[in-house]
Amino acid sequence: MTHYLDFEKPLAEIEGKAEELRAMARAGEGVDVEDEAAGLDKKAATMLRDLYKDLTPWRKCQVARHPERPHCGAYIRALFTEYTPLAGDRNFADDHAVMGGLARLNDRPVMVIGHEKGNDTKSRIEHNFGMARPEGYRKAIRLMEMADKFGLPVITLIDTPGAYPGKGAEERGQSEAIARSTEKCLQIGVPLISAVIGEGGSGGAVAFATANRVAMLEHSVYSVISPEGCASILWKDAEKMREAAEALRLTAQDLIKLGIADRIIDEPMGGAHRAPGQAIENVGKALGEMLKELDGKSPKALISDRRRKFLDMGAKGLAA
Incomplete structure (x- = not known):
């Protein structure tokens, strides 16, 4: 069953009616409903385009958090071969909110690290909803x-x-x-690239994304605090999260202008959750291109470019 967001309720009604008609036909009730169902499909496709044509920042937050959106594990299974997970921080424990290990991307050996949220109640609890503990960052x-x-x-x-x-x-x-994780990002003399595939929340995201190249999926978000948290602090009212989302400038489109992100990765119409395979393929292509951009750079140049990128962010943000 498809999970519909609040603003998608009119779409849910149309798609639900089309499915009901097809269910009647499958039940052998002798009713030819294909033309009517096709008409509803066309109407739903138009409505989907209209809904996603100009999403507000708050609606982008909702899409970024969609429970059916592909998570880190899905990307690793689809894009990386010979993935060998590595566990533990050699100090306290293994944090299941962070997964990572050796793998190959386009037959090139890499180290992949990411946050995993989980896909159902059991796995979400196991992965702590993608919220890493200290041992997760120390594993990274x-x-x-x-x-x-x-x-x-x-x-x-x-x-x-x-x-x-x-x-x-x-x-x-x-x-x-x-x-320490953020510091380590700035110290390593190898290419470091990041992709925000859903939420990029606060220092928990920066600790992995202090990279040479940062890409964001079209409907992902990246901010210093969640809109609900911001609203609770500024207005003492979490229900003002829509206003907070506007003020935070957390969308991929905003962050390109501010110099925080380097590229936007297109999502399928209706968000990554509607066509996960296509979204994952788009991310894989972007990762390959970003790695090629860094080929041939010396460790010293990679470190220098990475530091300069982050030192320049404030100045570019003020100019914007």
Whole structure:
């Protein structure tokens, strides 16, 4: 059963009616409904284009969080071969909110690291809804160090509402772990590319996305805080999340203008959840192109370019 977002309810009615008609035909009720169903399909396609033609920032947040949107595991299974998962931070535990390991992209050896949210209740609890604990960031540091040692490009897939804010995480040094992971991104002398495939929330995302190239899916979001959190702080009212989403300038289109993101990856009409295979293919193509852009650069040049990219962000943002 398709999950429809609030603003998609009119579309749900039309697509639901078309499916009802086809179910009647399959049940052998002797009614020829194909012409009527086809007419409804055409009407639904037009409505889908209209709904997604100019999404508001808040609606983009909803699409980025869609439960049927492909997550990190789906991208790894589809795009990477010979994936060998590596677990644990060699200190405390293995954080299932962060997955990563050795793999090949287009037959090129790489290290892939990403946030995994899970796809159903059981897996979402197992992966802590993509909210990493300190051991998750320390695992990422370990994998980046390994990649640097063996000269492997690092690819990170970002999809997290933010780092886990629980008591245990704070006791184990959450902020320090995030800072060390961000620092490690800036230190490694291999290409580092990132793709925001859903939510890019706060320091929990920056810790993986301090990269030479940052791409964002068309309806993904990337911000310092969630719209609900921002609204709670500024207006003491989480229901003002629509106004907060506007003010945060968190869409891929905004972040290209601000110099935070380097490219936008097209999504299928209606969002990545409507055609996951096509969305994943588009991301794979963008990852390959970004790696090619960095081919031939020395470790020193990669580090220098990465640092300069982030030092320049404030100035470009003020100019915009």
